[in-house]
Amino acid sequence: VLPQVCARLSARHPDLDIQIVALPRVFNLSRREADLAIGVSAPTAGRLTVQKITDYKLHLAAAEDYLQASATIRMPHDLKSHKIVGYIPDMIFDRELDYLAHIGVARVPLASNSVSVQLNLLRHGGGVGVVHDFALPAAPNLVRILTDKISLTRAFYMIRHEADRKNTKLTQLADDLSAGLRQEVAHLEATLT
Known part of the structure; x- marks a missing residue:
């Protein structure tokens, strides 16, 4: 923004x-x-x-193509069978950015210290990650998931x-x-x- x-x-x-x-x-x-x-x-x-x-909102999101080719995500525990995109854990400089730990995700196979890189990894089908809602209009192929179960402010x-x-x-x-x-x-x- x-x-x-x-x-x-x-x-x-x-x-x-x-x-x-x-x-x-x-x-x-x-x-x-x-x-x-x-x-x-x-x-x-x-x-x-x-x-x-x-305030701003964040939700889990993934590319439509990724979701169609992957196991269905209905509950937070379903995330265990998916590739997760997020911050490099050792490079999180502010606890407010530790989104994945907040939702119980421990392993981040595709990680970057850049939120822009994370967004582009998701746009290109890299997996599931936490996305700022205000970024979603610029990434129309991303779909929010588990919105009724995981929502961060x-x-x-x-x-x-x-x-x-x-x-x-x-x-x-x-x-x-x-x-x-x-x-x-x-x-x-x-x-x-």
Whole structure:
């Protein structure tokens, strides 16, 4: 959701330079490694301001072709006979991203630290994995499964250094970015209902 939101912000503010650093790590805002960060958990230490942007949903999904060629999945225990796509367990830097452990899956035969790579593995019939609902409109061949049994909710948080509250330009950017993300997630998730 971030690229489309940032593209609109850039069009409205042509003098604004936006650099998106998509690394699986925590940035130290106190050392000014970034002006702001969007995270999946709220930090509990440091001189930071944290604002919840929005909740988002995740479900298990797989490609239609994969599901047609594989054993039927009716219950969570049926996942044991399927190839699972997910994060590399040793590279999960935030407990909120440990989706598969949350649903009781221990082995991840197709793994990446990139959610984009995971999505593409699923799109190409690699197996079953947890997918952000807001990503599904961009992957129309993926089908959500076990939606009545496995549904995860997570949140995005805007994180800034406490001293930046008086920076009106940065505050406006943070507000615009938060509003855009809320709107985009709501719009994309609404297309699934």
